[in-house]
Amino acid sequence: MEFKVALGPQHPALHEPISLRMTLEGEIIRDADLKLGYNHRGIEKLAESRTFIQNLYLTERICGICSFSHQTCYTQGVEKLMELVPARRGLYIRTLICELERVHSHLLWLGVAGQEAGFESFFMYTWRDREVVMDILDWITGNRVHYSMNTFGGVRRDIDELQKKKILDTLGLLKTRTEYYLNIGASEPTFANRLAGVGKLSKEKAIALCAVGPTLRASGVPMDVRKDDPYAVYDEIPFEVATADSCDVLGRAVVRVKELLESYKIIEFLLKNLPEGPFKVKAPRKVKENEVYSRYEAPRGENVHYIKSNGSDKPERLKVRAPTLANYAATIAMLKNGFIADIPLIFAAIDPCICCAERLVQLDNPRSGESKVLSFSQLRAMANDRYKKINFKKKDSAWPF
Amino acid sequence: MNAETIVEKINSAIRDKIQEIALTAPRRVQLKVAREQLNAVLTYLKEQFGFTHVGTISGVDLGENFEVVYHMSNDIATVNVRILTPRSEPKIPSICAVIPGAILYERELQDMFGLVVENIPDPRPLLLADDWPAGQYPLRKDWHYERPAEIIPGGE
Amino acid sequence: MAILKPLLYILVYPGLIFLLVYSTFCEWFDRKLYARMQNRIGPLHTGRSGILQPVADIIKLFAKEDIVPEKADKHMFSALPVFSLAIVCTAALYLPVWHYSEAPSFNSFSGDLIVLFYLLSLPTLIFFLAGWHSTNFFSAIGGVRVLTMFFGYEIPMLLALLSPAVLADSWRILEIARFYQNRPLLMLVNIIGFFIAVIALQAKLERVPFDIPHAETEIVGGQFTEYSGKKLAFFRLLGDIEMVVGAGLIAAVFMGGFPGGLLPGLAWFILKTLFIIFLLTAMRAALSRIRIDQMINFSWRWLAPLAVLQLFIVIIIKGMEL
Numbered sequence: 001m002e003f004k005v006a007l008g009p010q011h012p013a014l015h016e017p018i019s020l021r022m023t024l025e026g027e028i029i030r031d032a033d034l035k036l037g038y039n040h041r042g043i044e045k046l047a048e049s050r051t052f053i054q055n056l057y058l059t060e061r062i063c064g065i066c067s068f069s070h071q072t073c074y075t076q077g078v079e080k081l082m083e084l085v086p087a088r089r090g091l092y093i094r095t096l097i098c099e100l101e102r103v104h105s106h107l108l109w110l111g112v113a114g115q116e117a118g119f120e121s122f123f124m125y126t127w128r129d130r131e132v133v134m135d136i137l138d139w140i141t142g143n144r145v146h147y148s149m150n151t152f153g154g155v156r157r158d159i160d161e162l163q164k165k166k167i168l169d170t171l172g173l174l175k176t177r178t179e180y181y182l183n184i185g186a187s188e189p190t191f192a193n194r195l196a197g198v199g200k201l202s203k204e205k206a207i208a209l210c211a212v213g214p215t216l217r218a219s220g221v222p223m224d225v226r227k228d229d230p231y232a233v234y235d236e237i238p239f240e241v242a243t244a245d246s247c248d249v250l251g252r253a254v255v256r257v258k259e260l261l262e263s264y265k266i267i268e269f270l271l272k273n274l275p276e277g278p279f280k281v282k283a284p285r286k287v288k289e290n291e292v293y294s295r296y297e298a299p300r301g302e303n304v305h306y307i308k309s310n311g312s313d314k315p316e317r318l319k320v321r322a323p324t325l326a327n328y329a330a331t332i333a334m335l336k337n338g339f340i341a342d343i344p345l346i347f348a349a350i351d352p353c354i355c356c357a358e359r360l361v362q363l364d365n366p367r368s369g370e371s372k373v374l375s376f377s378q379l380r381a382m383a384n385d386r387y388k389k390i391n392f393k394k395k396d397s398a399w400p401f
Numbered sequence: 402m403n404a405e406t407i408v409e410k411i412n413s414a415i416r417d418k419i420q421e422i423a424l425t426a427p428r429r430v431q432l433k434v435a436r437e438q439l440n441a442v443l444t445y446l447k448e449q450f451g452f453t454h455v456g457t458i459s460g461v462d463l464g465e466n467f468e469v470v471y472h473m474s475n476d477i478a479t480v481n482v483r484i485l486t487p488r489s490e491p492k493i494p495s496i497c498a499v500i501p502g503a504i505l506y507e508r509e510l511q512d513m514f515g516l517v518v519e520n521i522p523d524p525r526p527l528l529l530a531d532d533w534p535a536g537q538y539p540l541r542k543d544w545h546y547e548r549p550a551e552i553i554p555g556g557e
Numbered sequence: 558m559a560i561l562k563p564l565l566y567i568l569v570y571p572g573l574i575f576l577l578v579y580s581t582f583c584e585w586f587d588r589k590l591y592a593r594m595q596n597r598i599g600p601l602h603t604g605r606s607g608i609l610q611p612v613a614d615i616i617k618l619f620a621k622e623d624i625v626p627e628k629a630d631k632h633m634f635s636a637l638p639v640f641s642l643a644i645v646c647t648a649a650l651y652l653p654v655w656h657y658s659e660a661p662s663f664n665s666f667s668g669d670l671i672v673l674f675y676l677l678s679l680p681t682l683i684f685f686l687a688g689w690h691s692t693n694f695f696s697a698i699g700g701v702r703v704l705t706m707f708f709g710y711e712i713p714m715l716l717a718l719l720s721p722a723v724l725a726d727s728w729r730i731l732e733i734a735r736f737y738q739n740r741p742l743l744m745l746v747n748i749i750g751f752f753i754a755v756i757a758l759q760a761k762l763e764r765v766p767f768d769i770p771h772a773e774t775e776i777v778g779g780q781f782t783e784y785s786g787k788k789l790a791f792f793r794l795l796g797d798i799e800m801v802v803g804a805g806l807i808a809a810v811f812m813g814g815f816p817g818g819l820l821p822g823l824a825w826f827i828l829k830t831l832f833i834i835f836l837l838t839a840m841r842a843a844l845s846r847i848r849i850d851q852m853i854n855f856s857w858r859w860l861a862p863l864a865v866l867q868l869f870i871v872i873i874i875k876g877m878e879l
Contacts, residue, residue: 003694005694011777012773012774012777013773013774013775027698027849027850036527036528037527037528037529037530040528040529042539042546044513044540045539045540045546080426114845115774116774117845117846118765118766118768118772118774118845118846119765119844119845119846120595120765120842121594121595121842121843122845124595124596124597125595125596128596188843188844188845190766190844190845190846190847191844191845193847193851194845194846194847194848194851207453207454208453208500208501208502209501209502210453210454210455210500210502210503211502212454223454223476227476228474228475228476228477229428229474229478229479292426293429293456293472293479293481295456295474295479302456304456304457304472306457306459306470306472308461316461317459317461317462319457319459319460321456321457321506325505326457326502326505328505329501329502329504329505330502339848339849339850340698340775340776341769341772341775341848341849342848343775344774344775377552380553
């Protein structure tokens with residue numbers, strides 16, 4: 001028997017609103033479809049009416065986890081438009097925060113994977129360690145989530161010797177913990193069996209569907225913007241691109257843990273080779289008429305900003321493509337012929353970050369497959385009507401009886 | 402192989418199919434082609450240099466025309482292939498036959514700019530609400546958002 | 558006096574009042590232990606070290622709005638939680654605490670092991686019916702998963718419980734317990750069966766790694782998706798009491814019961830059930846949820862053959878002894 005189920009826009013496994021429509025046959029998924037737009041905020045349109053400096057803080061608010069990715073991607077694009085060479089110390093600090101953000105994002109993902117698989121202890125442990133990174137970020141930037149560190153020509157704050165020392169000290173702790181997680185992921189049989197062989201994506205399909213980031217690297221394609229198209233100071237840093245050949249969720253987890261270990265090395269390198277000098281240079285206000293295509297390796301994959309300027313202090317066009325959008329096509333391919341039990345895992349394996357505004361609510365009758373569209377005002381009227389119909393007992397009731 | 406050799410090879414092999422080519426920044430190649438030649442050029446890029454990854458497809462409203470930029474990447478360089486399409490007849494060919502992963506970007510273009518993508522495998526709206534009025538394309542320069550007056554049913 | 562004793566037995570100990578108090582305590586114990594194993598603190602503010610938190614949770618649920626879905630079968634939907642709670646409370650009466658008469662009575666007779674086992678498997682059926690009558694997709698999937706899993710763990714558990722009974726040559730829990738009290742070394746013979754029974758009990762209680770029927774990230778609340786307010790509170794109480802009764806059954810059959818009269822018996826009961834709950838909590842903290850097909854595979858590939866092996870061992874030992 002085939003029947004249709006709509007997972008989301010509100011579902012415990014989805015941390016942000018997106019609608020997954022599944023055609024199921026028993027416990028097996030036969031067809032899958034995505035519906036986006038529940039969180040579309042019109043940032044690209046908004047950016048056209050803001051100045052370049054205002055957009056610096058707007059782009060940061062595209063995402064709550066990889067806020068620095070979007071801001072850096074935008075900043076280095078605009079710097080190229082301004083033909084500005086940023087301060088070297090500034091670039092080192094920028095790269096440092098990029099890597100710290102990657103560490104925090106990957107630890108977060110490991111926790112989410114644990115939770116989706118039903119492994120609560122793993123979730124608690126990784127999120128405890130994530131707090132360590134969050135504290136470092138808080139200490140050197142002043143904020144836990146939206147760091148606001150970038151400015152055209154460098155960064156806004158310097159770091160001192162004490163901060164350097166503290167970061168190096170905590171890295172050792174994080175390294176031992178990460179190795180422990182790698183060990184758990186590989187040896188704990190219930191967890192490894194849940195991840196292995198789930199959400200297969202062959203190398204050819206991953207390339208054809210333009211997947212990015214750990215999703216692509218776990219299918220054996222060593223694509224990493226930090227290597228292919230180095231930005232900031234990545235061309236000076238020795239590091240390896242982590243890949244896996246297993247093409248499944250376990251591979252994606254392994255890639256992320258390996259990247260964590262690489263990130264620790266990069267952070268160590270950056271702190272030990274931090275050049276002296278100014279951490280920012282003065283930037284012009286106006287931008288020449290030009291265009292730039294800026295790429296950035298966010299924790300979730302390749303992040304892309306296309307900026308076109310028209311000679312004024314506002315951009316003509318800012319196009320943002322977050323890594324999650326690039327991975328949706330691959331997700332649908334991965335979901336087909338999987339189990340219901342694997343939906344949250346497969347979906348979580350691309351590390352979805354649904355940055356897309358509430359304008360309506362769609363109600364689905366999954367029995368008949370009919371859809372009914374209600375506007376927000378209609379829905380509110382319905383709720384009010386229903387509320388009036390309920391007979392409340394008029395007497396005052398005291399808590400709890 | 403680097404970006405310079407890619408420019409040279411394109412210049413020597415498919416000079417007749419392209420309109421302009423330039424190396425604007427390190428690892429960035431700008432390529433302008435006619436609408437009709439788009440799929441042929443992309444196929445050539447894919448088979449010759451391994452440009453299999455489309456970063457995104459950006460649409461820009463230039464007033465008279467729409468500019469559509471296909472950002473193709475491989476492990477060496479990025480080629481920005483651009484086409485122009487007139488506002489009176491906003492049609493672009495679908496590239497899904499060459500690069501299947503471009504489907505979501507093409508659907509986004511249809512939503513946001515009102516471009517008609519010919520031969521698109523899946524023409525449903527992607528981002529906009531289901532009760533979005535027809536003929537409204539938010540990212541066109543002449544589209545402005547006006548917040549509707551908020552009416553609370555039954556309220557004061 | 559003849560009436561008073563059964564009445565006390567049903568209402569106070571080990572009946573309703575004791576069960577309610579002790580099962581909420583066990584939930585607190587489980588939650589606190591689980592939290593400490595995960596580097597958390599757990600319940601803290603209600604009562605001393607949060608010991609009243611489970612009670613507060615249940616009172617809160619009783620005060621909440623009680624919603625019945627429009628298309629659901631209202632009578633069935635409302636009756637199921639009450640029935641299931643009644644069933645597990647009845648099952649608790651068959652635990653061999655306090656009564657010491659050799660003569661069979663209303664709660665201790667030859668074959669009460671099977672009765673208790675049967676009563677403990679009824680809530681599973683009720684979970685399925687609850688899921689089915691909710692008319693929700695997630696509930697229906699949850700209900701079907703409950704039944705699928707039932708076929709996986711029920712037979713290994715029954716086989717595991719059989720072997721101590723075969724060795725003790727009795728179907729009466731009291732006599733089985735007394736047999737092992739007299740010969741404690743023979744308890745070691747049943748060690749495989751003991752672990753099978755603990756694993757099967759974990760599956761029966763639908764806790765990690767067997768929380769497949771109400772796996773939150775997959776099918777929301779499973780069979781409980783549509784339940785709220787009082788009815789959900791009943792189901793929660795049911796889970797706690799089932800845990801105590803299940804742990805009591807394993808303690809009575811495998812660990813020599815609760816000897817020594819009223820107070821030492823109570824102490825033994827608490828000690829032994831808490832030990833089993835500790836094992837269950839450790840299992841919950843150390844493992845990840847498995848898929849339904851992996852669960853069935855696991856129980857038929859490992860649990861059932863091991864249970865049969867345990868039965869063979871017992872038969873051989875019995876043959877040597879006699």
